[in-house]
Amino acid sequence: MNENVYILENLKQSSPIIQLAWCLSGIFFVIITMLIMYLKYLRNHLRENEKIETKYQEEYETHLITYLYAGNDDDTLSLEQQSIINELKTCIVDPFKRKIVVSTLLKLRNEISGEIAESIDKLYIELGLLSYSLAKLRNKKWDIIAIGIRELTQFKVKGVHKVVMNNINHPKKEVRKEMQLYLIHLFSFKGLNFLNVLETSLSEWDQIQLLEVLQVANNTEIADIRPWLKSSNDSVVIFSLKLAKVYNQFEAKEELIELLDSKSENVRVNTIAALSHLNIIEAKNILKTNFAERSHEEQIAFLKMMENVYESSDKAFLLEHMQHKNFEIKLLVMEILKNINFEEYPFYESEFQKSLIA
Numbered sequence: 193m194n195e196n197v198y199i200l201e202n203l204k205q206s207s208p209i210i211q212l213a214w215c216l217s218g219i220f221f222v223i224i225t226m227l228i229m230y231l232k233y234l235r236n237h238l239r240e241n242e243k244i245e246t247k248y249q250e251e252y253e254t255h256l257i258t259y260l261y262a263g264n265d266d267d268t269l270s271l272e273q274q275s276i277i278n279e280l281k282t283c284i285v286d287p288f289k290r291k292i293v294v295s296t297l298l299k300l301r302n303e304i305s306g307e308i309a310e311s312i313d314k315l316y317i318e319l320g321l322l323s324y325s326l327a328k329l330r331n332k333k334w335d336i337i338a339i340g341i342r343e344l345t346q347f348k349v350k351g352v353h354k355v356v357m358n359n360i361n362h363p364k365k366e367v368r369k370e371m372q373l374y375l376i377h378l379f380s381f382k383g384l385n386f387l388n389v390l391e392t393s394l395s396e397w398d399q400i401q402l403l404e405v406l407q408v409a410n411n412t413e414i415a416d417i418r419p420w421l422k423s424s425n426d427s428v429v430i431f432s433l434k435l436a437k438v439y440n441q442f443e444a445k446e447e448l449i450e451l452l453d454s455k456s457e458n459v460r461v462n463t464i465a466a467l468s469h470l471n472i473i474e475a476k477n478i479l480k481t482n483f484a485e486r487s488h489e490e491q492i493a494f495l496k497m498m499e500n501v502y503e504s505s506d507k508a509f510l511l512e513h514m515q516h517k518n519f520e521i522k523l524l525v526m527e528i529l530k531n532i533n534f535e536e537y538p539f540y541e542s543e544f545q546k547s548l549i550a
Contacts, residue, residue, distance in 0.1 A: 245292055252296045255280065259315065260300075260308055280319055294321060298346055316347040329355060334364040341370040350378050361391045369398055376405045381415035387428050388419065394427040399434060407438070414439050421447040426456045433459075433466045442470050449475055461489050468497035476501055480509055488518050495524035502528050 255276050262272040269277070284290040301312045316322065321343075328340025341356055359371045375383030384402075394402075420432040421444060429451070436444055451463040452475065467475040479486070479494045486494070498506065510525050510532070 248289060248292045249296055252280070252283070252293055253300070256296060256300055256312075256315075260311055263311075277315075277318055284319060284321060284324070290321070290324065293319070294343065297321075301346065313347050313349075317349070321347075322349060322352075325349075326352060326355065329359070334362070334367050337362070338364075338367050338370045341367070341374050345370070345374040345377050348378060353379070357386065360386050360389060365392075365395065365398075368392060369401070372398065372402060373405065376402055376409075380406065380409045381413060384415050384420075387423065387425075387431070390425055390428055393425070394431050399427075399431045402431070403434060403438060414441070417441055418444050418447050421451060426459055429454070429456075429459050430462050433462045436466045437469045440470065442472070445470070445472055445474070448472065449478065452478060457487050457489060460486075461493050464490060464493040464497055468493070468500060471501065473501055480506075483509075483513070488521065491516075491518070491521055492524065495521060495528065498528055499524070499531075502532055504532055507532055 259273050259276045262270050262276075280293060284293050297312055297316060301309055304312075325340045325343040325347075328336045328343075331337055331340070337359065341359070344352060344356060353375065356371055356374050359367050362368050362371070372386065375386055377383075415435075417432045417435050420428050421436075423429050423432070433448075433451075435441065436448065448463055448467055448470070449472070451459060452467075454460050454463065464475070464479065476498065479490075479497075483491060483494065507529065510529050513521065514525050514529070516522050516525065
């Protein structure tokens with residue numbers, strides 16, 4: 193006791209800075225102690241939740257598997273199936289239990305295919321879970337809207353596409369991406385109709401994802417890309433050019449050639465790449481006539497195109513640009529000249545070397 197009194201007396205007689213330091217140390221000690229206690233409580237709470245969630249998941253999984261294999265031969269609901277539906281309907285009223293039911297349905301949905309997978313999709317609607325997903329689309333929080341659209345995609349709900357389309361120009365790109373994937377997953381090329389009214393930009397990553405989904409769908413009925421090539425949205429045009437390359441849309445030749453005069457350099461460069469892939473020779477003469485007026489990126493794209501479609505008559509044009517200021521363009525010109533006339537190439541190479549020294 194005397195020691196404590198002694199310490200307090202010394203503290204009172206010490207400078208204000210030391211007193212402040214001791215006070216702050218005491219406050220921090222109390223805060224840290226409280227945080228440690230809260231973290232222990234939180235950890236225990238999460239562990240309890242995990243145990244409860246695992247218990248419900250096992251229970252619901254058993255119910256769902258029983259449901260899938262307890263049907264009548266005439267595809268009508270058996271008494272056992274109806275009993276399971278009634279029990280699960282009472283469970284999904286609780287948001288916590290509803291979340292577990294949905295996750296369990298998705299787990300089974302991803303593990304099976306065919307008619308049984310379709311039974312899960314029907315059960316999703318039969319349980320009334322569709323109304324909860326649609327309610328998420330009316331939420332003010334963008335992440336909830338995105339989750340709602342994803343659920344509709346996962347359970348292949350086609351009948352609500354007009355409601356989903358309301359988010360086509362949502363300010364959050366995450367919501368727009370989910371909306372786009374919903375349409376492509378469920379409607380394949382027909383789902384691309386959203387490009388007609390898209391005002392926001394399609395990012396490079398979005399375009400890659402959409403192309404991957406389309407290729408997985410392996411749909412032989414290809415959409416007419418020509419209206420999208422005339423879009424005022426440059427990202428839609430660039431995506432359409434990628435479609436032209438992947439699906440060899442030679443019938444869009446006239447629209448592609450028109451895009452060589454687009455205001456966007458990015459569009460023009462991608463157009464040249466598409467024309468090259470489709471081997472549209474008519475574009476070569478157009479690009480040769482105004483080669484000098486085009487940007488370096490366009491010139492490089494055109495010369496890469498010429499590597500596949502060169503003719504001996506192109507030699508004069510290439511010789512004009514052998515001394516080009518851009519080194520990459522020089523190399524491309526030299527490579528094409530080598531392919532056109534290998535015997536004369538040493539002379540061209542000598543001239544090229546002199547230009548480098550100069």
